[in-house]
Amino acid sequence: MLSWLNERLWADWIWFPEGFGWADLKDPDVVLPHLPDLWAFVPIAVCFLLVRPLFERWLASPLASLLGVRDKKRVRPTLNPLLEAHFCSTSKHPAQSSLEKLSKQTDYSVRQVQRWFKQRRNQERPSKIKKFQEASWRFTFYLFAFFAGLATLIDKPWFYDMKRMWDNFPKMPLLPCQYWYYMIELGFYVSLLVSVASDVKRKDFKEQVVHHIATIVLIGFSWLVNYIRGGTLIMLAHDASDYLMESAKMFNYAGWKKxxxxxxxxxxxVFIITRLVIFPFCIIHATLVYPLTLYRPFFGFYFFNGLLLVLLALHVFWTVLIMRMVIKFLPGNDIVEDERSDKEETESEDEDGERTRTLKNGHIHNGHTPLNNNPQKTD
Known part of the structure; x- marks a missing residue:
């Protein structure tokens, strides 16, 4: 039964155009991608996971100190088992009715209970130094990956004419630079997926997880069916802007406003040009529209381009956030704030948040969308 299912699952007509199949990837005279070679990403991902804490401690931390990144001193809330139990098991942002109930149970005023929850939430928020360390790690990798990808593709004809990515398909030889570019990228995204639970959680946490999974599946699938030329172009287009975003975050945390x-x-x-112009109108056109002039559609064709369209939808989502940030500082705000960030609350913010919750409970809404990391938080 398993043999029959395996044979049906990997049938040539599912993954290749008519007239081609897995046998075309077994030519002994040509170096072609094979499934066992793909497992090289495992030790690479492990290396990333092991090197990252060392990098953050010995390189990112001194750099943060050099650039003047400082954390504000946070006030610890007084020990209160009842409030702690409510914070951990019920809600970190109690409603007005809950605040009043807790006030009676603890002999605190409503304002004191509110302040306690604010101080307790601030204790769980990641420090500015931790966020700087994460940004530094990603900046370093994305910068390296972008120039490595550029070196891999700069002399290739399909870099300038993307239709050439289908020349001699699927017997396109695998080059050593393509192999290592693939394995390093795959290993890095697997390490990001593993560490995502411990990283700073932002407003687009779920979208980030979807992005990492789609990227890993896309890289793996394109390797198996030898869409490597297209895969390298896709990775380069994504790496082109990521290191700029991470460097902007680093200077944001350091307070270098201009x-x-x-x-x-x-x-x-760069993001808009690469993700909303080059990616859909050049790369996806070369993988979705142009192949229809060469082959009849097949399942692998739809699967590959479906993943690309998922990434494109995420790009549109992030473009909206980016444009909101751009518009936010254009009138003269001092600094661009990452709308996905989890910001530390202040006394005034807590008071304003309480008034907002009270108005909402009275069926009056101010119409603003919360811009912090917690979608349940309205202050």
Whole structure:
């Protein structure tokens, strides 16, 4: 039964155009991608997971100190088992009715209970130094990956004419530079997926997880069916703007306002050009439209392009956030704030948040969308 299912699952007509199949990837005279070679990403991912804490401690931390990244001193809430139990098991943002009930149970005023929850939430928020360390790690990789990808593709004809990615398909020889580019990218995204639970959680946490999974599946599938030329172009288009975003975050945390704003504007321009112009109108056109002039559609064709369209939808989502940030600082705000970030609350913010919750409970809404990391938080 398993043999029959395996034979049906990997049938040539599912994954290849008519007239081609897995036998075309077994030519002894040509170096072609094979499934066992793909497992090289495992030790690479492990290396990333092991090197990252060392990098953050010995390189990112001194750099943060050099750039002047400082954490505000956070006030610890007084020990209160009843409030702690409510915070951990019920809600970190209690409603007005819950605040009043807790006030009676603890002999605290409503304002004191509110302040306690604010201080307790701040204790769980990641420090600015931790966020700087994460941004530094990603900046370093994305910068390296972008120039490695550029070196891999700069002399290839399909870099300039993307239709050439189908020349001699599927017997396109695998080059050593393509192999290592693939394995390093795959290993890095697997390491991100493993560490996502411990990383700083942002407003687009779910979208990030979907992005990582789609990217891993896309890289793996394109390897198996030798869509490697297209895969390298896709990875390069994504790496082109990521390191700019991470560097803008680094200067944001350091308080270098003008530098942050300048880099962010450059990032926004590169992101839109690569993700919303080159990616859909050049790369996806070469993988979705042009192949129809060469082959009849098949399941692998739909599967591959379906993953690309998932990434494109995520790009549109992130473009909306980016444009909101750009518009936010254009009138003269001091600094670009990452709308996905989890910000520390202040006394005034807590008071304003309480008034907002009270108005909402009275069926009056101010119409603003919360921009912090917790979708349940309205202050």
């Amino acid at each position: 530098t942050c704003n300048f880099i962010f504007v450059v990032f926004a321009a």
